[in-house]
Amino acid sequence: MASAPLGYQLRTAAKANQFLVTAEVMPPKGGNPEHMLAMGQMLRGRVHAVNVTDGSRAVMRMSSWAAALLLQQQGVEAVCQVACRDRNRIALQADLMGAHALGLRNILALTGDPVKAGDHPEARGVFDLESVRLLKLLEKLNYGVDSHDNPLTDGALDLFAGAAIDPQSPSWSGLQRRFEAKVKAGAQFFQSQMITDFDRLAKFMNQVASSYDRPVLAGIFLLKSAKNARFINRNVPGVHIPEAIVERLAAAADPLQEGVQIAAEQVQAAQQICQGVHLMAVRREDLIPQILELGGVAPVDAPLAQR
Template structure:
């Protein structure tokens, strides 16, 4: 019987093809919609990512949202961004996550506040993602960032990192990836992938021989307008014109976007170790996208109370 948040960790170590998906915490105090969207993903994903102030937009605490999903028997991956907390706050949240049975953490630097809805807020960035991964390693060894012992118990956190195979700087991408590996990253989830030739090159050069799983980021494009918005507003992402034209010509653009996402899942199966699906405000469509891609439900519900030891 698996306890706490170890189903995803077990699937990683068993070298299964991994499936994760993303939900956003609520813009308010009512978590019902978030819970409903996460419930749609049962039996289809190994874990559900809970975003932490994505694009610097105010939402409920990712730690609180992850705890709510955990109470519902849904295994979360708690995203933790360095933008809003100093090293004391980051360590405090990591200790809190452990106490709440939240074992999976995606260490992120965080988007700049100027991109969000509170552009006058003060950024912290006391640490960045590589240093945060190192902190997770230290906490797992029973030490805080200063090397002082954790007198009330070490953590057992499973830390992961983001990677961008479409980075314009190949040398910078390699250096950052290697630093995250050295800092203890146990898995990688990529940014939105639109250029699968680039992903192929990344997997066969920089990531060649690496024994940590890499999940390709698959984004549901809802329309040509949606794709054009992403090209204008999401740094480092370029949706190819042929996909925009395909969406523009479709009688049902959302349906066409689902077909594109399913095709991309199939491409990713040939190249890497899993997929991370992002369907902002349409998470309920993810199971059908997986069906279209030929991915069957998981053998059992990995987040059921029996599996999670609740």
């Protein structure tokens, strides 16, 4: 969406019912953002926005809003993740106002991973809010009031709020309640957790999401090897990579390239089911354009006739 101003490309494409493409990058662990910015440039024109994690897996990295600002200064639209784990409602509101003032417009509201899962297990989790209440707070800020309904005397915000969803959740009723609660709280788009069961995704889209006019982006993860897939099966709750995929990676002469092909096939499958994909290729974000090309997804800045 080259015609939309930076910060509004994802929102404009969503409202136009286009197939949405986002990709995840990790902020640097340190003060040098060069690698992250290089990955962002490789994704420019291929995705509507780059999603910047906020202490994912409770591992300490550069703040998401700072990393997102650096990307947008380089012409790459960002989705700034905001997790409730590390900040109370005062700090959350302060960061959201600051993000808006800096030109960031896309926010993904998250509860946040447990502190014990990360690299500072002795830290104290805050969890003053969780994702649904954070979405409600975002809606208030956009309306021009704070969490106590006091007016924002220096202007309302204009943030495009998104949320996470896990269509593979074992509790179908819980999944439906959570999705509906997030829609009611103001979520304008959804990015899913890693999807391996596309039949389950189709069931979710048909029986739950179809009742609401909200784009859902399927989470596609680049598997680099059979070892990588087995590690995820052991250590990531709620994810089960089918043994057929693990065996396919194990038998491949070039496991990484096989992983690219598998991800591309999943992108193709997602195009028949939902309104977008969210690609995760940890430390190999440079392969995302290849995955999209193999998956038949045209660059987002291509003329509509070519998409």
